[in-house]
Amino acid sequence: MARVWRTKQIERAGVNAFRAVMESAGHIVQEIDGGNDYGEDCYLSFTHLGQRTGDIAAVQIKSGVKYRRSAGYAIPCGKHVDDWMRSRIPVIGVVHDPEMRMLYWVNLTKYLREGFAQGKRPRSVPVSEAATLDRVGIDLMVRDVRNFIAQDYGRPQAPLTFRMALSQELRKKRYERQRFFMEAPPGGRPIPHFVSEANFLERYPKFPEHVVNVGFYVLVLLVSAMMGPGLFETARSTYGVFSSVLWLLCFYVTFWFLISVAKVDSNRRRAKWMRRGADFMLFSGWYFAIGVYFPTAPWPVPEIVQVIYASSIVSMVQAVLLYGGMHYVSDELSRRRRFRAVQRVVAADEQGDEGAVSGNE
Structure with missing residues (x-):
């Protein structure tokens, strides 16, 4: 009987998670047949108020914990660098973390074009932990990608709403705090307000017991x-x-x-x-x-x-x-x-x- 490979299951989990999230937000996801996969897994058609906008992006989805890095994630470019950079429609990179059950995204075309403008040819594209595809993150991603498309065609950019800007800043602060504690030494970071008290109790471990006994008497x-x-x-x-x-x-x-x-x-x-x-x-x-x-x-x-x-x-x-x-x-x-x-x-x-x-x- 045919064997079901674990890697294939993980890849399908990423595609299914991306499809479920984007379709729940009202956008259209069209998968590309595996035989015609040349660096893109699906196409994403953006909608607004139930109407198609005409803006389309290609999506490359990577699923698995192997794409984790010390800070955030990374999508390897391989032989797709030129394809993603020269694409007439933006190519979006999405990383699915099956353990965290989260999706993270990056504009591959935009990142590679900026790198080539500086004389760089990156082997991988970093993905920030703050770029999540949740309820607010989807709105930020749609705005960013549509603005990128509008710049190529000379159309005016969509305005950044106050809710989006505030949510983006709060998410950035939250992930900075999480990274601060994740990089803590074994046992966690000390709380400066109670270091002297802890030193005193280590020096005199019987002090609380003596205080209780004296207080009782x-x-x-x-x-x-x-x-x-x-x-x-x-x-x-x-x-x-x-x-x-x-x-x-x-x-x-x-x-x-x-x-x-x-x-x-x-x-x-x-x-x-x-x-x-x-x-x-x-x-x-x-x-x-x-x-x-x-x-x-x-x-x-x-x-x-x-x-x-x-x-x-x-x-x-x-x-x-x-x-x-x-x-x-x-x-x-x-x-x-x-x-x-x-x-x-x-x-x-x-x-x-x-x-x-x-x-x-």
């Missing part, structure tokens, strides 16, 4: 200090002035003990209950601090409730500090005993190895 300290007067009045309902000061001190010490130990305890379940105990002390402290200290509190606290709370806090502090403290001290002593036992085993093994080596000697 400062916030908790402020919250604790703000509810201090109300808690002192709560303790005064049961104890004297000196005992109330000790009660308030034990309240804060227990609260900070629960927070700090919960962060380092390897037993997740026990650490969770310690955090819950700290949360209870914090929210209950605020409840009593606001209800007792402010005369117009939204929730006035009865004196009997203050007495029960003050007494229960004392029992909680004793349980946490005595039981919790002794438990962690016992764990530390057990850890040290296990560590010393491991050291003795390692030392004995090392001595045994040395004795075996000396015996062999």
Whole structure:
């Protein structure tokens, strides 16, 4: 069976894309039979307001990524230089990028004539990335080619509308910006406004973590200090002035003990209950601090409730500090005993190895 070549499919994709774009804009595309292809793939008849203008251009279509260059695209001239330059109708070059799904164009006849006027015979014609055949780009291409035809026949040029000029300038700026970022080094271009901050964080990588920790402790300290007067009045309902000061001190010490130990305890379940105990002390402290200290509190606290709370806090502090403290001290002593036992085993093994080596000697 006949083989379908990949290159042929790519070429047909370019012709089909050009035909679809131009016909959607109302112009007429007439393909040239492949056996009669001498540097042109089709003819393009321009229309205006649904009427043919009589202006015609030949079109050479190249399709594929192999026509890409470091900046834009290029159409090789080969043996068609003289044909394109001396053509009585302009020959338009179109490049179809199948990956970008874009069409780009250039006036081959115009470029080659200008080059020959300067004594040049180019081997390829560059195609700018800004010369796209999109909705606005088609209008610019039609105007440029029709003006080129009008100059040859001495007819007046079509005026450049404000919309076309503005769109052309915006497209030029957009492609310049794209090229700027495409030519960036690996990783992209640095943003000058944040270079010094990035250098500081590379030098001190733990700084954000320290800021968060310090901010948390400062916030908790402020919250604790703000509810201090109300808690002192709560303790005064049961104890004297000196005992109330000790009660308030034990309240804060227990609260900070629960927070700090919960962060380092390897037993997740026990650490969770310690955090819950700290949360209870914090929210209950605020409840009593606001209800007792402010005369117009939204929730006035009865004196009997203050007495029960003050007494229960004392029992909680004793349980946490005595039981919790002794438990962690016992764990530390057990850890040290296990560590010393491991050291003795390692030392004995090392001595045994040395004795075996000396015996062999």
